[in-house]
Amino acid sequence: MADTDILILGGGPAGGAVALGLRRLGYSVSVVSEPRPFDAVEGSSDRAVQGMQAAGFKHALQALAAPSPRQVTWNGETSAANTERLIPRQPFDRGLLQDLAEQGVDVVQGRVHNCQEHEGAFTADVALTDGGELQLRAPFLVEARGRAAPAAGVSRVKGTQTVSLLQYWQGEEAEPKTAVESFEDGWAWMAMRADGRRYLQLTLDVASANLPPKRELDDWCRARLERLEQSAPFMAGAKPVGSIYARTSSPVLCERSAGDNWIRVGDAAMAVDPLSGNGIFQALSSALQAPAVVNTLIQNPERAELAKAFHEARIEGLFYRFARIGRDFYAQESQWPDRPFWQARRQWPDAEPLHIEVTPEVVTTGMRPVVENGLITEAHVVITPDQPLGIWHLNGLPLAPLLDAVRAEPERAAAEVLADHIGNDKGPLLANWMRQQGWL
């Protein structure tokens, strides 16, 4: 039996970011992770890469390919606006475990097959990857096993059931690139690596896709792919390698993501469908502030409710923001309004706009949980429809008291009031900034 302060189940981007953050706070941390069963390739944006750098990933980032062009065919139009970096997940995940080990995390490679809480401690039974069994025990648990994490009695909000079917193809070496294309029953993501590996993925509605028996699935997918405008360069001269792998990609949100001695992060707490290509970014976003939540639950249990509310509000906020981004993108596709795939997705999760116009009447100030010195505390913040969790500082200036000061003297110019508090050089600049935000 090995004891540690914090036991983290799952060593993907979320578990990895939390592990490094907790090490920096001085905790002993064990991460248990097994390799993913198939070699997924995913796309990553620049801001996800920045998030990984901020988390302290180094070896993991070496697995990323250089940015490659991305073409999108949506609603009958093709655009080539941006680039993405391909991430082969197996080497990326291996690099991540190496980063953890080098930064003082105890890394255990194996499969957790049982995890129980007893008298305030969690015990995990692990089948080690190179044989044998290990039991790990800790007073605090971080659940980061991604979509594979058991629900453990936590109820979940689920979106439309979605599945992604993916297959590798192999052809000649080629210029790396990716493409997204909609079709009447879903959308495809196609990726080409420099070594000629191609990754072809169809995302479909579970209820209406009418999938054939497994033995006919290869032909069924090929027929759909061949009809796509963008697929020719990905399929020409190439052949499928291995069988089709199905990944669940339905949106899911856990209604509770923190307790007094446990927390869920990343896809284990919430996952949206892969359309946005932001899964890793979201996983990191949910994980980067989690060490402060864990630290507060351990060091300041009297602030447990505040810390749990902070974490859960962040998880829920991220989930609905990305779900609405997805909904609006699905709604831009209007060629097949009666097909079940599109009908369901352009109205989920709700009809609330992604952005609500910020005008002075809807901007308030109030107390909200914030992260300060590695702990969750309460602070006076500015609350807007776009930032319901509040905005605390701008370049070190606490914004809520300054906005309140401006509002307390409506007859004076904001720049003048602010100058009284922060000086003649900064006052007018901040007044201008507040006006641009719609606060004044």
Ligand code: FAD
């Ligand atoms: P994961 O990365 O899933 O990490 C969890 C880890 O826990 C894994 O290493 C797993 O092997 C391990 N584990 C699971 N069970 C056990 C167990 N019992 N014992 C030990 N270890 C275990 N995101 C993007 O940014 N870009 C994309 O292009 C993209 N495409 C996607 C396509 C599909 C079809 C899907 C389903 C998702 C896609 N995502 C994409 C989302 C992305 O994969 C996840 O959001 C992200 O990896 C979540 O990180 P995580 O750390 O929470 O979980």
